Amino acid sequence: MDDCSLLAACAQGDTQALERLHARHARAAFAFALRLCGRAQDADDAVAEAFVTVWQQAARYDRRSSVRTWLLGIVRHKALDLLRRREQAPAAADEDEAPAVETADPGADPFVQLARQQQVEQLQACLNALPLPQREALYLALVEGLTLREIAAIQQVPDNTVATRIHHAKRKLRDCLMTASGLKNPGARCDSAT
Amino acid sequence: MSTPPTQPSERDDPLAPHSEAERLWLAHSAEQLRAQRDALDVSANWSRIAQRLHTSEATGSPQQTPQPHRTTATGLTALGAWLSSWRQGLAGFAVGAAAAAVVIAFTLSPALHGPAQTGTTLQPLGQAQPASVETVQLQIVFRDQARIAEVRATLQAASASVHDGPSRLGVWQVEVPKARASAALEQLAKSAVVEHIARQP
Numbered sequence: 001m002d003d004c005s006l007l008a009a010c011a012q013g014d015t016q017a018l019e020r021l022h023a024r025h026a027r028a029a030f031a032f033a034l035r036l037c038g039r040a041q042d043a044d045d046a047v048a049e050a051f052v053t054v055w056q057q058a059a060r061y062d063r064r065s066s067v068r069t070w071l072l073g074i075v076r077h078k079a080l081d082l083l084r085r086r087e088q089a090p091a092a093a094d095e096d097e098a099p100a101v102e103t104a105d106p107g108a109d110p111f112v113q114l115a116r117q118q119q120v121e122q123l124q125a126c127l128n129a130l131p132l133p134q135r136e137a138l139y140l141a142l143v144e145g146l147t148l149r150e151i152a153a154i155q156q157v158p159d160n161t162v163a164t165r166i167h168h169a170k171r172k173l174r175d176c177l178m179t180a181s182g183l184k185n186p187g188a189r190c191d192s193a194t
Numbered sequence: 195m196s197t198p199p200t201q202p203s204e205r206d207d208p209l210a211p212h213s214e215a216e217r218l219w220l221a222h223s224a225e226q227l228r229a230q231r232d233a234l235d236v237s238a239n240w241s242r243i244a245q246r247l248h249t250s251e252a253t254g255s256p257q258q259t260p261q262p263h264r265t266t267a268t269g270l271t272a273l274g275a276w277l278s279s280w281r282q283g284l285a286g287f288a289v290g291a292a293a294a295a296v297v298i299a300f301t302l303s304p305a306l307h308g309p310a311q312t313g314t315t316l317q318p319l320g321q322a323q324p325a326s327v328e329t330v331q332l333q334i335v336f337r338d339q340a341r342i343a344e345v346r347a348t349l350q351a352a353s354a355s356v357h358d359g360p361s362r363l364g365v366w367q368v369e370v371p372k373a374r375a376s377a378a379l380e381q382l383a384k385s386a387v388v389e390h391i392a393r394q395p
Contacts, residue, residue: 009386013347015247017386022240023311023389027231030239040233047234055247088309111215118219120226127227141209142220143227148208172224 003067010058018055025068026051028144029075035139036079038128042086046078053078064152072144073154076136110178117181126176134169138164330375331357331394332382334366340387348385352378367394 001009001020009017026047033043033050053074061070127135139154140146148159155162211217272321336345349355353374359366370378375393382391 010384012351012387013344014386015244015341015344018247019240022243026236026239029232031227034230035227044234044239048246049240050384052246062268109213109215111213111219115215115219115222118223120225120229123223124225124230125204138209139227142224144238163208166277170209174219180312184329 004061006069007058007061010055011061013125015055018051018058020069021054021071022051025071028068028158029071031143032072032139033075033079033122035113035127036076036132036137037082042082043079046075046082050075068144069146069150069154072140072146076154110174110183112175113183114181116172117179119181122177122180123173126173129176130169130172132133133157134165134172137165138169141166159173163166203363217344328372329369330372332368332375332379333390333392333394334368334382334388335364335390337364337387344387348382348387352381354378354382 001017002020003024005019006017010021027049029050030043033046034040037043037046050071054071057074061067065073093163128137128140133155137151140154141148142149148162151162151166152159209220211220349368352370354368354370357367357369359368379391379393380389
């Protein structure tokens with residue numbers, strides 16, 4: 001059964017359909033929520049609350065996006081609610097960026113070195129250091145493979161804004177990872193942290 | 195100074211790599227992030243959701259908004275953080291079980307229901323039809339794994355009520371208002387809990 005059919009079954013009161021949807025999408029939802037909340041327990045809570053909302057609102061799904069995109073929008077809403085309750089307001093995206101940082105060894109391809117050396121802990125730390133809107137947009141594009149339009153629908157901003165966020169996020173992530181991996185001189189001129 | 199794209203369209207991809215090395219780095223990073231999905235205990239997470247749904251069903255409204263998992267009051271945030279999820283889940287289950295006991299007691303109490311319909315062996319699960327409404331009878335077989343709450347919700351949504359059944363073969367006789375017989379038949383046929391439906395010959 002495809003996701004749309006499962007969701008339709010949920011709207012009819014079929015809890016087994018919800019369980020099947022959960023089995024398919026809970027992990028992806030969790031990983032996304034973790035990027036937003038920063039804590040595994042909060043991400044777990046956000047996923048549980050999101051699927052309860054899926055159950056309650058299954059009949060309202062209008063097929064304008066994929067079921068996963070719709071679900072990730074709900075997860076986002078729950079994760080941000082949790083963040084607000086923890087009194088951690090999402091950092092505003094800094095759309096006016098400082099100039100890019102120069103690498104220590106302009107002759108070497110930094111991506112080759114990063115692909116070899118970067119550790120997942122460094123990646124997580126650098127991702128978490130991004131402003132939340134940029135982090136969110138980059139994650140949805142990179143890991144979930146969503147289009148600009150789909151991400152724009154989730155973040156409720158124009159496509160242009162999403163593209164800008166992803167552009168800056170990718171560059172900041174690269175620079176942060178290079179510093180963390182020792183591939184760049186940390187004394188070089190840096191972008192702002194927010 | 196890097197210039198952000200000014201008019202990106204659906205085809206413009208800000209993630210598009212400018213080199214093979216960058217493509218490999220992005221793919222490697224995505225893979226590292228996807229591995230974090232395995233940190234979720236899917237079964238435990240589903241158990242929490244199922245408890246919330248059970249609590250909603252026990253109070254008679256599958257679509258009822260569940261109780262908030264954590265308090266939103268700033269002053270109680272620390273208390274909410276202290277309460278672990280399993281304690282709240284356990285409390286929720288206890289409330290749900292108590293509510294279910296109350297619902298069952300009311301359902302089985304004959305003093306709270308009108309006279310049983312002639313030939314009816316079960317309390318009606320769906321919507322009782324007023325005596326003045328002309329009805330059409332349908333024969334319906336529910337799937338083996340269908341739950342009572344799902345059957346109730348399905349029948350109510352179609353304005354149907356149980357007239358008789360189930361037979362030894364699992365066939366129920368349900369009634370729907372004649373004016374919406376076709377719509378009800380179509381609606382019930384599409385239901386995930388209905389295995390077979392037809393007008394009674």
